[in-house]
Amino acid sequence: MRKEASSLILLTPSQMLEVDKEAAKTIPIIQLMENAGWAVTQEVVKRYKPCSVLVLCGPGNNGGDGYVVARLLAKKGWPVRVAAIGRPKVGSDAEQAAHRWAGSIVEHPEDYIEKSGLVIDALFGAGLSRNIDSYISELLRKARRVVAIDTPSGIDGATGKVMGYAPHAELTVTFFRAKPGHYLLPGREYMGELVIKDIAISPVILSQIKPQCWLNEPGLWSIPTSEVEDYKYRRGIVSIIGGSVMTGAARLSAHAALNVGAGLVHIFALGSHDIYSSSSACFVIDKDSLETSLQDSRRKVWVCGPGLLLGEAKEILSKLIASNVKIIADAGVFQAENIEMLKGVSIITPHIGEFIRVFGEIKADKISAARVAAQQTGAVVVLKGADTIIASPDGRVAINQHASPRLATAGSGDTLTGVIATLLAAGMSEWESACAGVWLHGEAGLLCEHSWPTAEMLANNLGKARDNA
Numbered sequence: 081m082r083k084e085a086s087s088l089i090l091l092t093p094s095q096m097l098e099v100d101k102e103a104a105k106t107i108p109i110i111q112l113m114e115n116a117g118w119a120v121t122q123e124v125v126k127r128y129k130p131c132s133v134l135v136l137c138g139p140g141n142n143g144g145d146g147y148v149v150a151r152l153l154a155k156k157g158w159p160v161r162v163a164a165i166g167r168p169k170v171g172s173d174a175e176q177a178a179h180r181w182a183g184s185i186v187e188h189p190e191d192y193i194e195k196s197g198l199v200i201d202a203l204f205g206a207g208l209s210r211n212i213d214s215y216i217s218e219l220l221r222k223a224r225r226v227v228a229i230d231t232p233s234g235i236d237g238a239t240g241k242v243m244g245y246a247p248h249a250e251l252t253v254t255f256f257r258a259k260p261g262h263y264l265l266p267g268r269e270y271m272g273e274l275v276i277k278d279i280a281i282s283p284v285i286l287s288q289i290k291p292q293c294w295l296n297e298p299g300l301w302s303i304p305t306s307e308v309e310d311y312k313y314r315r316g317i318v319s320i321i322g323g324s325v326m327t328g329a330a331r332l333s334a335h336a337a338l339n340v341g342a343g344l345v346h347i348f349a350l351g352s353h354d355i356y357s358s359s360s361a362c363f364v365i366d367k368d369s370l371e372t373s374l375q376d377s378r379r380k381v382w383v384c385g386p387g388l389l390l391g392e393a394k395e396i397l398s399k400l401i402a403s404n405v406k407i408i409a410d411a412g413v414f415q416a417e418n419i420e421m422l423k424g425v426s427i428i429t430p431h432i433g434e435f436i437r438v439f440g441e442i443k444a445d446k447i448s449a450a451r452v453a454a455q456q457t458g459a460v461v462v463l464k465g466a467d468t469i470i471a472s473p474d475g476r477v478a479i480n481q482h483a484s485p486r487l488a489t490a491g492s493g494d495t496l497t498g499v500i501a502t503l504l505a506a507g508m509s510e511w512e513s514a515c516a517g518v519w520l521h522g523e524a525g526l527l528c529e530h531s532w533p534t535a536e537m538l539a540n541n542l543g544k545a546r547d548n549a
């Protein structure tokens with residue numbers, strides 16, 4: 081089902097704290113905590129039969145949620161133990177929640193954790209501020225089945241990084257909106273099933289927060305549908321530079337473009353035309369010079385990079401930039417450690433190795449690095465990986481989790497470039513084309529998950545993927 085763009089918003093832990101502050105103006109935090117604890121309890125009883133539960137409560141509001149869960153599960157007759165790892169501050173909401181827990185508090189959770197049927201991890205959530213210490217990591221290591229409140233403790237909600245240690249949860253229940261760390265790797269691997277629960281915070285607050293990050297799903301963008309009066313020029317023309325030596329990449333890009341609905345695909349071949357013209361009767365192979373081809377005002381979108389040698393990529397890219405066409409740069413273009421060369425390009429699609437070659441090592445995290453690269457080049461950056469990040473020069477970021485590891489096959493990137501080019505040629509914006517292209521590519525991979533897809537198989541599934549968006 082198509083989701084509302086608002087439900088795809090991801091909030092960093094600091095934005096979430098702002099939300100809490102705003103929400104507290106109308107609903108007391110203790111009530112939000114009750115709602116959060118109730119939401120977790122509901123999800124637990126839905127999935128598990130009554131069993132012995134150990135709730136590990138931290139000193140902050142994450143711990144506060146834990147005390148509520150303990151109380152509600154005990155009320156349902158479940159055998160519950162609570163361990164307080166750090167006491168809540170005097171007068172805090174978490175302290176109030178702790179007071180409402182009438183049961184005992186175990187002093188040595190290490191004596192019970194292995195024997196507990198379920199461990200509720202309510203140690204740290206949005207307020208995680210440093211690495212988990214060795215006592216806590218050793219304790220968590222002993223847990224057999226973990227349900228995490230908000231996030232498994234130790235996962236940085238902003239980046240998905242593991243701060244020292246984090247348990248692998250079976251279920252993670254978060255509230256209002258998810259965080260980037262729920263979907264970025266390695267964090268995503270620690271969530272188990274992720275459930276986002278409404279705890280009565282009004283979405284109106286979001287307009288004050290000005291979110292900049294989304295999960296990449298249909299709803300964030302929409303792809304033009306075919307119309308009765310469609311004709312090839314309205315569907316859009318994609319022009320692809322074909323390498324002189326490595327000809328497979330441009331052919332795959334072209335194949336993908338046609339399969340995902342391009343009206344027309346031109347290939348401008350740098351070497352012999354033969355291999356390109358014999359690949360598909362549907363490709364139009366340019367006979368004119370590049371300069372003449374560029375004068376055709378209907379040909380607004382050009383793909384430069386797949387299968388190109390460095391010298392070829394450099395020379396052609398500068399000519400394309402000078403012609404003011406929209407360019408999607410990939411592969412061959414990233415052989416140069418040169419950011420300047422990319423200024424004037426619309427979309428770049430590097431994988432992590434290519435990204436590092438051009439922009440240098442990732443110092444902080446992938447989201448910040450992709451944002452900076454987008455600002456430096458003025459291009460939408462598609463940082464490809466199992467958690468592809470799409471970053472716009474205006475600061476917007478989308479995280480894609482809609483993909484299969486089986487997409488990691490030779491030529492897969494070339495097909496992605498062809499898809500994005502097609503959407504751009506169909507009139508979508510750079511940002512939307514990049515986001516939608518990444519999702520369609522993922523969907524095509526998921527459609528052939530029963531096998532080990534080749535890039536050609538991926539390309540063949542793109543039409544169906546477009547219909548599913």
Ligand SMILES: NC(=O)C1=CN([C@@H]2O[C@H](COP(=O)(O)OP(=O)(O)OC[C@H]3O[C@@H](n4cnc5c(N)ncnc54)[C@H](OP(=O)(O)O)[C@@H]3O)[C@@H](O)[C@H]2O)[C@H](O)CC1
Binds near residue numbers: 109145
């Ligand atoms: N809107 C909502 O979604 C609501 C969420 N709720 C829950 O509240 C938490 C966030 O609560 P907060 O109190 O801000 O933070 P935490 O409970 O996650 O943790 C803060 C305390 O933990 C200490 N801390 C942090 N990291 C470590 C560490 N590695 N080792 C030891 N102690 C640590 C921190 O200490 P400081 O020295 O940094 O101050 C704090 O004492 C959210 O996750 C939800 O579960 C609410 O229920 C309301 C609605």
Ligand SMILES: [K+]
Binds near residue numbers: 230231
């Ligand atoms: K937690």
